[in-house]
Structure formats: structure tokens, C-alpha cells
Amino acid sequence: MGPLQFGMSPAGVAQALSVSGPQERVGGPYAQEDFPDGVKAFYDAGKLACVALDAVTGPQVFLSGFPLAGSDPQRGQQFLLDHAAEKGNWVLYTPDDSLSLTDLGVLLRSQQVGAARLTRPLFVKEEWLDSQYFRDHLPLEGASG
Numbered sequence: 001m002g003p004l005q006f007g008m009s010p011a012g013v014a015q016a017l018s019v020s021g022p023q024e025r026v027g028g029p030y031a032q033e034d035f036p037d038g039v040k041a042f043y044d045a046g047k048l049a050c051v052a053l054d055a056v057t058g059p060q061v062f063l064s065g066f067p068l069a070g071s072d073p074q075r076g077q078q079f080l081l082d083h084a085a086e087k088g089n090w091v092l093y094t095p096d097d098s099l100s101l102t103d104l105g106v107l108l109r110s111q112q113v114g115a116a117r118l119t120r121p122l123f124v125k126e127e128w129l130d131s132q133y134f135r136d137h138l139p140l141e142g143a144s145g
Contacts, residue, residue: 004041006105006125008048013041030140042140049125052139055111055118063106068121073110076119080108094135102129107138 004016010033014021022033022041031043038054053059055070062068066079077099084091089101100107107129111120128134 004048004051004123006048009046010041010043010048013048026141032140040139040141042138044125044128049128050134050138050140051123052109052141053121055120056113058120061121063104068106068108068119071119073108073117073119076108080106092129092135096136100124100129100135102126105129107135109139 004013008016010022010031013033014035017035017039019035022035024034026032026034030049031046033041033043035041038056038058040052040054041048042050042052053061053069058069060067060069063079064083066076066083068076080099080101081091083089084101090103092100092102094100094107096109098107098109105124105126107122107124109120109122110117122139124134124138128138134140
């Protein structure tokens with residue numbers, strides 16, 4: 001997998017993920033493409049604005065050695081708070097009790113998986129994290145105009 005960068009076109013995202021294209025495209029005000037292996041890409045005006053990883057089937061990503069996908073949400077939040085205190089990151093809570101390190105573009109949501117809740121990381125462009133609407137609605141799955 002190559003690096004994903006905000007502002008990439010849908011074709012650039014598919015190339016970075018080493019696939020010919022998404023498994024599914026979802027219409028609406030913010031285009032959504034669902035890729036294999038639990039990766040969802042969201043676009044604003046045709047440019048990549050958010051990447052959401054599934055807690056179980058998505059790729060694992062680490063921040064300072066901590067696994068952001070599929071962890072216990074309380075442990076995940078405590079890790080982000082500790083990381084922010086150590087590194088001086090900006091912390092923001094959302095109404096659903098998710099936590100974001102806004103200067104890193106990381107939003108840690110939780111996802112119901114069977115009887116458990118697990119962490120689900122989202123990587124979000126700064127303008128969307130600065131917007132209360134986007135922070136409260138990400139990952140925009142099923143968003144309607």
C-alpha cells in the first residue's frame with residue numbers, strides 16, 4: 001500500500017491502495033468509496049478528505065506503537081490523552097465521546113463488533129476536523145443531502 005494523501009483523486013487513492021478500484025461507490029453529497037480490507041474513503045469536491053478504517057477488517061495503524069484499530073476504546077482514549085500531554089497535541093472531544101488529536105488529523109471513534117466495542121481510527125483533513133458538522137457526523141456513512 002502506498003501513502004494516502006489528502007487531496008488525492010479517487011484514481012490516486014485506488015493506485016495507492018494497489019487496487020483497480022473500489023468494491024462499492026456510495027452517492028450523496030460526499031462521495032464514498034469502499035475498498036477491500038475495511039478501508040473507506042470520503043471525498044469533498046472529488047478530493048480525498050477522510051479515510052476510515054474498520055475496527056476488525058481494516059489495516060492496523062500505529063501511533064507511537066499503540067494499535068489504533070481494534071483496541072479497547074477506553075485504552076485508546078487514554079493513550080491519545082497521554083500522547084497529547086507528552087507531545088503537546090490539540091485534543092478535542094466530540095458529542096459521541098470520541099477523541100481527536102486535531103493537529104495530527106486523527107479521530108478515534110468506536111465501532112460495535114458483536115458484543116464488544118472496538119476503536120476505529122479515522123484520518124481527517126484539517127478543515128473537516130475544524131468543522132463541528134463534520135466532527136459530529138464522520139465517517140459520513142449513509143449521509144444524505
